[in-house]
Amino acid sequence: MAELEDKEKFAELLALGITALKQHPDYKTKRKKRETLPSGQFSSESYIDKIAYQLGISSNTIKSWMGQMGVKYIPSRIEDGKLFGIVWLIIEKSGMDAVWFTELLRTTSIPVINPPLPVWVASCLSKAKLLRNDEFGAPSDQEIEAVKTRLFDGISQEQKPSVPAVLSVPAVLHNLPTRWSESFVGRKHELKAIGHWLTSPSPVCLISGWGGMGKTTIALESAYACVGAPHGEAASEELEWPPIACVIWISADLKSLNFGDFLDIIAYQLGRVELLSKSLNEKWFVVRNALSSYSDKMPVLLIIDSIDTADNGISEFIVNLPQGVKVLLTARENQQQIEALAGKEIYTIQLDGLLHSEALEYLASEVQHHIQLSNVPRRKAKLEQLLAESVEVHLQLIDATAGNPKAIALSVAHMTEDDIPIRQLIADIGKAGYSLSALFEYLFGRTWERCGEDARRLWQVLCFFGRPASEDSWGAAAGLDGRRFFLAVEQLRGCALIETERVDGHLHYRAHQTVLAYGEQYLSENKSFESEARQRWSQYYIDYLDTYLKRDKPEAPYWNCLLGRDLERVKREWPNIAKLMEWASAGEHSELLIQLMLRLSHLLSRVNLPMRIEYGLKAARAALLFNKETLSSLFLIDTVGWALIEIGLLDEGLRRIEAGLRILEDLDPSDPEVQDLKVLGLAFKAKYYLKTDQREKVAEILDESRDVYCTPLIKHRILLIRGDLCLQNGEFCDAIHCYEQANEVSKSYGGEKTIEAYFNLGIAYVKCGEYEKAESAFDRLLYNKSKANQIELIYYQYGMAQLLHRKGNHAEALQLTQKTLAIIDSWERTIWLREEVERFHAMLTDAY
Known part of the structure; x- marks a missing residue:
C-alpha cells in the first residue's frame, strides 16, 4: 500500500492528470443509456465511470482520490496496483510527462528517483493492474517500452506538454549530503588538481591526509561544483568543472558499510530499485552494467568517503569499474588503499595544511x-x-x-x-x-576542561552509536533530557565538536572521528559513568524494541515478538541495535544479551539466520549461567535448532534440539511451559525426520503428541508439521486442511506470518489445481510486497514458479527459478530449499 503523505497535493496532481486524460477520444463522455435502475431513472456513462471500470473500483473512489468529495475523503493510502493503474492510463493517453509522474509519487511514501530515469519509470509502470482482455494484469513490456521511449526519447522539448514551474527538477542526478558549513574557502590548488583528474584518463583519485584536514569537505564541494552549485573557491572563474551525468555519494565513515549496502546505494541512485532485493552476485553484475550504460555519454562520479574503513569487496569492485566511471576516494591511510587497488592508476592528492x-x-x-x-x-x-x-x-x-x-x-x-x-x-x-596528534590532544583537552558536565556526558557516549544518534537515544544514553540536553548540545556545537543533520524529519547528531576517539578515551577512564551510560543505552533500545516489536498477543515473552508489525522503525535503528548486541555478547553482559534475544530472535529469522544462530547459542549458554534452564532450552530448540534446519545443517540442528530436550528432563513435567517446549522439541525432531525422508518416525512423533496438551502457539507448529507430512505423502486435500487449520489456530493469539505455512499451503493448492487460491497463499507470505526481504522472496518466487509451470508458462517459470537460485546464492549459508529448487530448475531446463 502506498501512503499518501501530502493528500491535498496528491489530489491536485491526480486531478490535473485525469483532466488531461478526459480529452482523449477513448474517454470522451458518452451519453449511452444504461439499463433502467429500480427507481425508474436512467444514468449515463461518464469518463470517470470508464476509468473506474478499467481499475475495478467505483467512480466515487476515483472522485475521492481527486478531492472532489472533500479533503477529508481523500484516502490515507492506495493499493499499489490501483495507483499505478490509473497512473498508467494517464501517462499512456493524456500526454502528461515523467516530471508530473515524479511529482505525483513524491506526495506518497513510494521512493522516488529525481530526476526520473527511464528504467525506474518502467519498473513502476510494470506494477500497474487494470482490466485487460477480461482479466486484471499489467501492461505488456512492449507497451511500457513505447511509453518510456515517448517520455524520454520520442518527443522534442517543444512538443513536451507544459507543466507548472513548481515541477521543475535539477539537471544532474545526485544524492549529495548537505554541506557542513555555509562557506568554503581555500584549497584552490587541490581543486585544480581534482578538476584536472576529472578530465584525465585516470579512473581513480585518492585524497589522503590527517584527520581534520578537510578531505570530506573538498570532495563534497568538488561534487557540488560538478552538479552546478559551487561555493567559495570552487566557484572561481579559473576553475572549469566538466559535465557529469550523475554523482553518487557513499560514506563509510562509521565502519558499518558492507558491500551489499554499497551496491544498494548505487542501484537506487541509478533507478534500479528492482535490484534492492536481489542476490549479491546478481546486483554486482547488473550494477556494473548500469554504471556502464549511464556513463556512455558523460562520466558518472562515484565518491566513497573514508574508503579505508569500508568492506574489502568495495575496493575489488572499484578495480573492475567500466570506462566512464570516475571514482573519488578519501582516506587517512594512503599506502593501504594503493595496495588494495593494485592494478589501477591512482591519481593521489595528499592534503596538507591550508596555505x-x-x-x-x-x-x-x-x-x-x-x-x-x-x-x-x-x-x-x-x-x-x-x-x-x-x-x-x-x-x-x-x-x-x-x-x-x-x-x-x-x-x-x-x-x-x-x-x-x-x-x-x-x-x-x-x-x-x-x-598533530599532540595538537588535538591539547585542544580537545582544553575544550574538555571548559565543557560543562552535561556536555561531557554527551561527548563520551557518542561513540556508542553505529549511525548518527537521534535526540532521544543520545540523551537517554547520557542521562539527559529536556532543557539540560539542548543546552549541552549547544555547548558542543559552540565548541565545533558536533554537527546536526535531519533524517526523516528528525534531528540526528554526527561528529568527526577525532572527536569520537577523544570522548571514547575519557569514557574508558571513567568506568562508573560508562557502566551507568551503557545501562541507560541498553534500556533505551530494550524499550524501543518493546514499543516497535512487541505484540499484545501472545503474552508470553519471546513469543510476543513474533513478526506481524511494520518493521521500518526497527530497521532504521538496526545499525545501533546491532552494535548493542555485539557489545552485549563480547563482555560480561549476559543478562542483556538474553533480553535482546528474547525480542530479536524472530526478527533475525528475516534479517540474518547465521546471526540468529550465533547469538542464540550465546544466549542459551548465558541462560544456563543464570539458572534459567527453561529459557536456555527455548533458545536451543527454537532460536538455534529451527534456524539450523532452515539453512540445511540438519544434523547440527537435531543435536541442538536434543540438547534442549535434555535440559527439560530435569525440570517439573507439570509446568505448562516445560510441556510446551517438550512438544515443540518433538515437532522440530519430526521436521528433521521429514527432511531426511523418515516418514514413519514423523508419523510416530505426531501420534505421540496428539493427545498432549499444548498452547495454541505450539499447536500451530504441530499442525504445520502434520500438513508437511500430508503434502509429502501426496495427500493434498488433507495438507490444505492442516495448513488452514494452523492459520486459524494462530488467529487466537494475533496470527503469524509463517513463511512455510503459506508457501506449503500454496503448493498444496497448486497440486489440487486451485490456482487463484495458490497465488493468494503465496501473496500472504509477503508482509510487504514492495519491501520483501530475501527469505520471503526465495519462497514466494519458487512457489510462483511452480504455479506458472502448472499453468503452462514454462519459460516464465524457468526465469523465476533462476532468480530464486540467485537470491539463495547471496546468503552466507544455503537453506534446505536449495536442493529442491535446483531439481525443479534442472527438470525445466531438460524439458523445455
Whole structure:
C-alpha cells in the first residue's frame, strides 16, 4: 500500500492528470443509456465511470482520490496496483510527462528517483493492474517500452506538454549530503588538481591526509561544483568543472558499510530499485552494467568517503569499474588503499595544511561565524578584537595548528568559550608539542576542561552509536533530557565538536572521528559513568524494541515478538541495535544479551539466520549461567535448532534440539511451559525426520503428541508439521486442511506470518489445481510486497514458479527459478530449499 503523505497535493496532481486524460477520444463522455435502475431513472456513462471500470473500483473512489468529495475523503493510502493503474492510463493517453509522474509519487511514501530515469519509470509502470482482455494484469513490456521511449526519447522539448514551474527538477542526478558549513574557502590548488583528474584518463583519485584536514569537505564541494552549485573557491572563474551525468555519494565513515549496502546505494541512485532485493552476485553484475550504460555519454562520479574503513569487496569492485566511471576516494591511510587497488592508476592528492592566504580567510570566516551566533556583548567585543589582531599574530596561530582546518576551528571555539587571548593560546599550543596528534590532544583537552558536565556526558557516549544518534537515544544514553540536553548540545556545537543533520524529519547528531576517539578515551577512564551510560543505552533500545516489536498477543515473552508489525522503525535503528548486541555478547553482559534475544530472535529469522544462530547459542549458554534452564532450552530448540534446519545443517540442528530436550528432563513435567517446549522439541525432531525422508518416525512423533496438551502457539507448529507430512505423502486435500487449520489456530493469539505455512499451503493448492487460491497463499507470505526481504522472496518466487509451470508458462517459470537460485546464492549459508529448487530448475531446463 502506498501512503499518501501530502493528500491535498496528491489530489491536485491526480486531478490535473485525469483532466488531461478526459480529452482523449477513448474517454470522451458518452451519453449511452444504461439499463433502467429500480427507481425508474436512467444514468449515463461518464469518463470517470470508464476509468473506474478499467481499475475495478467505483467512480466515487476515483472522485475521492481527486478531492472532489472533500479533503477529508481523500484516502490515507492506495493499493499499489490501483495507483499505478490509473497512473498508467494517464501517462499512456493524456500526454502528461515523467516530471508530473515524479511529482505525483513524491506526495506518497513510494521512493522516488529525481530526476526520473527511464528504467525506474518502467519498473513502476510494470506494477500497474487494470482490466485487460477480461482479466486484471499489467501492461505488456512492449507497451511500457513505447511509453518510456515517448517520455524520454520520442518527443522534442517543444512538443513536451507544459507543466507548472513548481515541477521543475535539477539537471544532474545526485544524492549529495548537505554541506557542513555555509562557506568554503581555500584549497584552490587541490581543486585544480581534482578538476584536472576529472578530465584525465585516470579512473581513480585518492585524497589522503590527517584527520581534520578537510578531505570530506573538498570532495563534497568538488561534487557540488560538478552538479552546478559551487561555493567559495570552487566557484572561481579559473576553475572549469566538466559535465557529469550523475554523482553518487557513499560514506563509510562509521565502519558499518558492507558491500551489499554499497551496491544498494548505487542501484537506487541509478533507478534500479528492482535490484534492492536481489542476490549479491546478481546486483554486482547488473550494477556494473548500469554504471556502464549511464556513463556512455558523460562520466558518472562515484565518491566513497573514508574508503579505508569500508568492506574489502568495495575496493575489488572499484578495480573492475567500466570506462566512464570516475571514482573519488578519501582516506587517512594512503599506502593501504594503493595496495588494495593494485592494478589501477591512482591519481593521489595528499592534503596538507591550508596555505597561509587560505588559512587567514578560513580563520576570519570562523570568527565571523561565532560573532553571528553570540548574543553576549562582551563576547562579541572579544571576537571583534580577535578579528582585528595583526596578520602576524594570526599567522602564528595558523603555524601552531599546522594549517589544519579542524584545529583552527577548535582554536577559535576555544578562545570564544574560554575567553583566552590568542597569544596565550599560541604559547600553550607550542608547549603541547609539534605533532598533530599532540595538537588535538591539547585542544580537545582544553575544550574538555571548559565543557560543562552535561556536555561531557554527551561527548563520551557518542561513540556508542553505529549511525548518527537521534535526540532521544543520545540523551537517554547520557542521562539527559529536556532543557539540560539542548543546552549541552549547544555547548558542543559552540565548541565545533558536533554537527546536526535531519533524517526523516528528525534531528540526528554526527561528529568527526577525532572527536569520537577523544570522548571514547575519557569514557574508558571513567568506568562508573560508562557502566551507568551503557545501562541507560541498553534500556533505551530494550524499550524501543518493546514499543516497535512487541505484540499484545501472545503474552508470553519471546513469543510476543513474533513478526506481524511494520518493521521500518526497527530497521532504521538496526545499525545501533546491532552494535548493542555485539557489545552485549563480547563482555560480561549476559543478562542483556538474553533480553535482546528474547525480542530479536524472530526478527533475525528475516534479517540474518547465521546471526540468529550465533547469538542464540550465546544466549542459551548465558541462560544456563543464570539458572534459567527453561529459557536456555527455548533458545536451543527454537532460536538455534529451527534456524539450523532452515539453512540445511540438519544434523547440527537435531543435536541442538536434543540438547534442549535434555535440559527439560530435569525440570517439573507439570509446568505448562516445560510441556510446551517438550512438544515443540518433538515437532522440530519430526521436521528433521521429514527432511531426511523418515516418514514413519514423523508419523510416530505426531501420534505421540496428539493427545498432549499444548498452547495454541505450539499447536500451530504441530499442525504445520502434520500438513508437511500430508503434502509429502501426496495427500493434498488433507495438507490444505492442516495448513488452514494452523492459520486459524494462530488467529487466537494475533496470527503469524509463517513463511512455510503459506508457501506449503500454496503448493498444496497448486497440486489440487486451485490456482487463484495458490497465488493468494503465496501473496500472504509477503508482509510487504514492495519491501520483501530475501527469505520471503526465495519462497514466494519458487512457489510462483511452480504455479506458472502448472499453468503452462514454462519459460516464465524457468526465469523465476533462476532468480530464486540467485537470491539463495547471496546468503552466507544455503537453506534446505536449495536442493529442491535446483531439481525443479534442472527438470525445466531438460524439458523445455
